Amino acid sequence: xxxxxxxxSVSDAWERIRNAGISSLGxxxxxxxxxxxxxxxxxxxSPVNVPLNDLTHYDGYAIRSHDTQxxxxxxxxxxxxxxxxxxxxxxxxxxEGEACYITTGSALPPGADTVLAVEMASxxxxxxxxxxxxxxxxxxxxxAGSDIRKGEVVMSAGRIxxxxxxxxxxxxxxETVKVHRRPAVAVISVGDxxxxxxxxxxxxxxxxxxxxxxxxxxxxxxxxxVDRIRDRITRALDKADVAITIGGCSMGDKDLVGDAIxxxxxxxxxxxxxxxRPGRVSAFGxxxxxxxxxxxxxxxxxxxxxxxLVLPLLQQMRGLPSEGAWNVITAKLAEKIHFxxxxxxxxxxxxxxxxxxxxxxxxxxxxxxxxxxxxxxxxGFVVAEENxxxxxxxxxxxxxxxxxx
Amino acid sequence: xxxxxxxxSVSDAWERIRNAGISSLGxxxxxxxxxxxxxxxxxxxSPVNVPLNDLTHYDGYAIRSHDTQxxxxxxxxxxxxxxxxxxxxxxxxxxEGEACYITTGSALPPGADTVLAVEMASxxxxxxxxxxxxxxxxxxxxxAGSDIRKGEVVMSAGRIxxxxxxxxxxxxxxETVKVHRRPAVAVISVGDxxxxxxxxxxxxxxxxxxxxxxxxxxxxxxxxxVDRIRDRITRALDKADVAITIGGCSMGDKDLVGDAIxxxxxxxxxxxxxxxRPGRVSAFGxxxxxxxxxxxxxxxxxxxxxxxLVLPLLQQMRGLPSEGAWNVITAKLAEKIHFxxxxxxxxxxxxxxxxxxxxxxxxxxxxxxxxxxxxxxxxGFVVAEENxxxxxxxxxxxxxxxxxx
Numbered sequence: 001x002x003x004x005x006x007x008x009s010v011s012d013a014w015e016r017i018r019n020a021g022i023s024s025l026g027x028x029x030x031x032x033x034x035x036x037x038x039x040x041x042x043x044x045x046s047p048v049n050v051p052l053n054d055l056t057h058y059d060g061y062a063i064r065s066h067d068t069q070x071x072x073x074x075x076x077x078x079x080x081x082x083x084x085x086x087x088x089x090x091x092x093x094x095x096e097g098e099a100c101y102i103t104t105g106s107a108l109p110p111g112a113d114t115v116l117a118v119e120m121a122s123x124x125x126x127x128x129x130x131x132x133x134x135x136x137x138x139x140x141x142x143x144a145g146s147d148i149r150k151g152e153v154v155m156s157a158g159r160i161x162x163x164x165x166x167x168x169x170x171x172x173x174x175e176t177v178k179v180h181r182r183p184a185v186a187v188i189s190v191g192d193x194x195x196x197x198x199x200x201x202x203x204x205x206x207x208x209x210x211x212x213x214x215x216x217x218x219x220x221x222x223x224x225x226v227d228r229i230r231d232r233i234t235r236a237l238d239k240a241d242v243a244i245t246i247g248g249c250s251m252g253d254k255d256l257v258g259d260a261i262x263x264x265x266x267x268x269x270x271x272x273x274x275x276x277r278p279g280r281v282s283a284f285g286x287x288x289x290x291x292x293x294x295x296x297x298x299x300x301x302x303x304x305x306x307x308x309l310v311l312p313l314l315q316q317m318r319g320l321p322s323e324g325a326w327n328v329i330t331a332k333l334a335e336k337i338h339f340x341x342x343x344x345x346x347x348x349x350x351x352x353x354x355x356x357x358x359x360x361x362x363x364x365x366x367x368x369x370x371x372x373x374x375x376x377x378x379x380g381f382v383v384a385e386e387n388x389x390x391x392x393x394x395x396x397x398x399x400x401x402x403x404x405x
Numbered sequence: 406x407x408x409x410x411x412x413x414s415v416s417d418a419w420e421r422i423r424n425a426g427i428s429s430l431g432x433x434x435x436x437x438x439x440x441x442x443x444x445x446x447x448x449x450x451s452p453v454n455v456p457l458n459d460l461t462h463y464d465g466y467a468i469r470s471h472d473t474q475x476x477x478x479x480x481x482x483x484x485x486x487x488x489x490x491x492x493x494x495x496x497x498x499x500x501e502g503e504a505c506y507i508t509t510g511s512a513l514p515p516g517a518d519t520v521l522a523v524e525m526a527s528x529x530x531x532x533x534x535x536x537x538x539x540x541x542x543x544x545x546x547x548x549a550g551s552d553i554r555k556g557e558v559v560m561s562a563g564r565i566x567x568x569x570x571x572x573x574x575x576x577x578x579x580e581t582v583k584v585h586r587r588p589a590v591a592v593i594s595v596g597d598x599x600x601x602x603x604x605x606x607x608x609x610x611x612x613x614x615x616x617x618x619x620x621x622x623x624x625x626x627x628x629x630x631v632d633r634i635r636d637r638i639t640r641a642l643d644k645a646d647v648a649i650t651i652g653g654c655s656m657g658d659k660d661l662v663g664d665a666i667x668x669x670x671x672x673x674x675x676x677x678x679x680x681x682r683p684g685r686v687s688a689f690g691x692x693x694x695x696x697x698x699x700x701x702x703x704x705x706x707x708x709x710x711x712x713x714l715v716l717p718l719l720q721q722m723r724g725l726p727s728e729g730a731w732n733v734i735t736a737k738l739a740e741k742i743h744f745x746x747x748x749x750x751x752x753x754x755x756x757x758x759x760x761x762x763x764x765x766x767x768x769x770x771x772x773x774x775x776x777x778x779x780x781x782x783x784x785g786f787v788v789a790e791e792n793x794x795x796x797x798x799x800x801x802x803x804x805x806x807x808x809x810x
Contacts, residue, residue: 036612050776050777050778051775057773057775059657085598086598087597087598087600105598105775142773142775146772146773146776147772147773147775147776147777147778147779148777148778154778154781155781162781162807162808162809163608163609163612163613163616163808164609164780164781164783164807165781166608166609166612167603167605167606167608167609167777167780168777168778168780168781170603170605170608171603171605171777192492193490193491193492193510195492198572198575198576200572200575200576201572203568203571203572203575204568204569204571204572207441207568207571208568211568252464367551367552368462368547368551368552370456370462370510370547370552371455371551371552372455372552372553372572372573372576373455373552373553373559373573374552375569375572375573376559376560376567376569376570376572376573378569402567402569403567403568404567
């Protein structure tokens with residue numbers, strides 16, 4: 001018979017993972033067009049002003065405001081000496097008494113300091129306009145650097161790059177960008193019984209790992225044999241940054257993953273058992289300097305262990321604050337939930353959410369931890385604290401949303 | 406000079422799109438493993454009970470409860486005639502006075518109606534156990550069909566398939582699934598000035614189209630020429646389900662997309678101009694029986710037009726309710742915003758969100774509609790109604806979140 005586990009609280013478990021000295025993955029340089037969803041490893045500093053020059057955001061004439069200082073009293077005539085377009089800037093310099101026709105988005109020619117709107121000018125000859133109003137300096141101008149200043153931090157390290165960030169990087173002429181490496185996550189299923197089956201758990205977790213910024217590596221199914229499990233794990237960790245096992249981690253004769261980990265090197269298992277149900281036999285270890293998470297095989301337990309141990313671990317390895325691992329919202333419980341009260345563990349109940357005019361309602365879904373139907377019908381789960389033997393109808397609860405599409 | 410646009414409200418615009426008689430895209434059959442994020446076009450009905458048989462969720466002995474009815478008074482001996490495992494069910498039938506050793510997850514052998522927990526049985530010979538307690542029918546059993554009943558609707562049409570749904574479909578032995586077709590969206594940029602530049606707008610919208618369940622088709626840049634724009638559009642619509650043009654839709658001499666659409670067939674433009682700023686020159690038409698959305702070229706305008714016309718159109722074409730197109734949250738405004746008050750249009754202001762202990766705070770970001778820096782710094786935008794000339798500091802506002810990672 002195995003030693004009973006020394007269950008620790010979920011927050012202690014997470015504390016031990018945080019303090020396990022897992023080294024950061026470091027960064028890599030990728031092309032900007034491949035950087036969607038990646039996390040910046042260094043600040044981005046603009047090498048240029050945007051816009052580069054003063055631009056007009058109106059059609060009109062680039063002029064010197066000084067020429068119009070008495071235009072209110074006596075109309076002023078200006079000679080049109082050129083035309084400026086966004087794609088074809090003028091090459092003229094504006095001197096006293098001169099103007100340049102200019103269209104929206106064009107750079108202001110040298111010498112000019114303001115724009116006379118097209119409807120404020122009367123064309124009196126082909127190349128002569130007249131103005132009857134005093135025009136202030138800087139009219140209708142978008143100033144150089146008014147969008148982005150040269151030297152400005154445009155995006156800070158730690159930002160998840162969205163499409164709108166990617167186009168700004170392209171606009172600033174960045175071709176590559178320094179981002180945190182994505183953790184490669186080996187997924188190892190354990191159990192003779194899985195040999196010929198659809199490996200549902202591995203498919204689910206692999207997709208969730210991808211959605212959480214990791215690179216899943218399906219390492220297949222290991223049989224219930226210590227040596228072969230250890231072999232599978234050590235080979236997986238040669239390539240991967242972290243390993244996850246599914247199944248074989250309870251207290252039966254065929255639960256051999258813990259032994260395999262302990263036989264693979266030091267320190268081996270760091271803790272075994274967390275105070276949450278389902279999912280209580282989840283465990284965590286370090287071998288070959290890399291983290292390994294043992295998850296139980298019943299699907300609800302697998303999900304709970306993954307949620308509370310793997311998701312924050314991935315966040316940390318990606319260079320993000322681990323608290324951001326979960327999407328938690330509040331809802332009102334539709335009906336009372338009772339728990340078996342004799343063990344002071346947190347209790348997880350899957351819920352389906354319903355949007356009503358008064359807000360979100362969480363409907364508890366009870367059933368065995370092996371039920372896939374519940375996993376598919378659920379939007380998330382409610383976690384009741386250790387001291388609670390029930391959660392009341394209408395109580396406001398926190399719902400952890402399951403990773404989605 | 407062109408005719409001034411007859412601006413219509415955003416809700417009228419959407420009403421006209423909804424009533425434009427755009428035919429549904431229909432459905433297609435895809436393999437379950439390719440169905441992530443797709444939308445179910447028909448209910449999924451379970452062809453089987455899950456679990457298929459009554460299972461034990463405890464290690465013990467499958468027995469007939471009737472045999473133990475007097476066990477409280479006088480110990481009962483039962484003969485162990487077989488062993489049952491999850492991967493290797495027993496082939497025995499349990500008769501009076503018989504038991505079968507059974508491990509967690511195994512199917513209950515015929516004849517048995519309950520499970521005697523292993524710790525409730527004393528082994529008195531190799532194949533003989535004794536029980537001293539009356540065991541009720543159905544103990545430690547997971548009933549056939551208690552997770553999913555045969556004939557039950559497991560997932561309804563309209564559901565977006567998550568990884569947890571995909572594994573359930575695999576478990577139920579579905580190999581293919583009927584889903585709504587994804588709209589193919591042609592993106593056509595218009596303007597001589599774009600010829601040699603990074604096509605930022607098209608890159609951004611293409612990614613957002615993908616994130617919104619569409620298939621973007623980059624149709625490059627058309628020059629400012631009616632015939633060539635029309636040609637580009639009609640060729641694009643030969644393949645695509647919907648087209649989007651960017652640029653060339655205002656009232657200048659080089660704004661020719663409207664003319665191109667009207668020359669391409671009936672009905673052509675359905676409306677031109679919506680009462681929102683930026684984005685007011687956005688327009689919508691139908692040619693070749695397919696929808697086409699004209700978006701303005703200044704990036705803020707492009708985004709607003711895309712958000713209010715294209716996103717709900719894509720939702721509708723995907724078989725989803727169009728109201729679900731936007732992710733809207735509430736926040737408090739950090740500082741007052743003033744609007745030019747002389748036109749009763751909705752006013753859009755980009756905002757950056759900050760999470761404080763008291764809730765979300767929206768910081769307005771003012772600047773020209775061409776500013777990419779604002780787009781990258783912003784988390785979303787606030788929409789002020791037509792009658793408002795300002796939004797006050799501390800006012801609660803709705804923030805439309807920009808599509809993300």
